[in-house]
Amino acid sequence: MSKRYMLITPENGAEILKSLSAPARLSILTLLNKQGPMNVNDIAEMLKLPQSSASTHVNSLEKAGLIETENQKARKGSQKICRAAYDEVVLSFKEQQQSEDNLIEVAMPVGLYSGCDTSAPCGLCSSEGIIGFLDSPDTFHSPERMKAGLLWFTRGYVRYQFPNNARIAGKEVKELELQMELSSEVPGTSENWPSDINISINDKLIAVWTAAGDYGDRRGKFTPDWWKLAGSQYGHLKSFRVTTDGTYVDGMRVSEVCLSDLGLDDHRSIRVRISVPDGATYPGGINIFGRGFGNYDQDIVLRLRT
Helix, strand or coil: CCCCEEEECCCCCHHHHHHHCCHHHHHHHHHHHHHCCEEHHHHHHHHCCCHHHHHHHHHHHHHCCCEEEEEEECCCCEEEEEEECCCEEEECCCCCCCCCCCEEEEEECCCCCCEEEECCCCEEECCCCEECCCCCHHHHHCHHHHHCCEEEECCEEEEEEEECHHHHHCCCCCEEEEEEEEECCCCCCECCCCEEEEEEECCEEEEEEEECCEECCCCCCCCCCCCCCCCCCECEEEEEEEECCEEEECCEEEECCCHHHCCHHHCCEEEEEEEECCCCCCCCCEEEECCCCCCCCCCEEEEEEC
């Protein structure tokens, strides 16, 4: 599997370099890359750090985007699970000339879905304001949806149709990656509100990821000021990768579904369905964050490596 790397420059990397200046934070990143996801208590124990210091360092790394965290249920209460967001951090003093030659990437605005069936509570908004009417599934059919940077619903699905540019170019796909910022959905917010989010490609279920909560403890980095703080602020940037030997979520293998199961050579488009079904163990709704909202200023991204 290809490595995840962060490319920074002197112009945009000051905060990241500042976060990396503490030896303890470098040790935490090294540990997470070697051991995989860990909770804060285990990090503190293995690195012989006070728990309070470990939490402070983790918060700094999370703010810099170097690690991702999720709250998971524990025997008593909940625990914060930390994972390294990147395998490599590259400081470049030259402008990046071009992207990978073997990479085909398409970014899809969250409001540009080709089909939907949603239930209330639900809604859409752009960086300027609410689109249509809150808690009205009919609003999801409005042409104004194309401006959406955030959408949410309780049950149902949205389906996106990406162009199959690898097929058009006559190239064989060796890896498919889908990346988006997600959280669960509850009226108001709650860090402990799990939701089983189903991801399907070409009508094949590839993964079920359980979002831990709907976050409102702080404003999302890109969430506009007009959006009330009591509303959903940010989510987790999730990576769903399908390879020749299985499907991975954030680098962890979750299913045996592989590229050959998706029939990529048979279709001119790649259909991505994001859903919370009625029969889910945790039917806790979904928020999909796009440009102008959340902690990552990006659309839903599909990458094909050839």
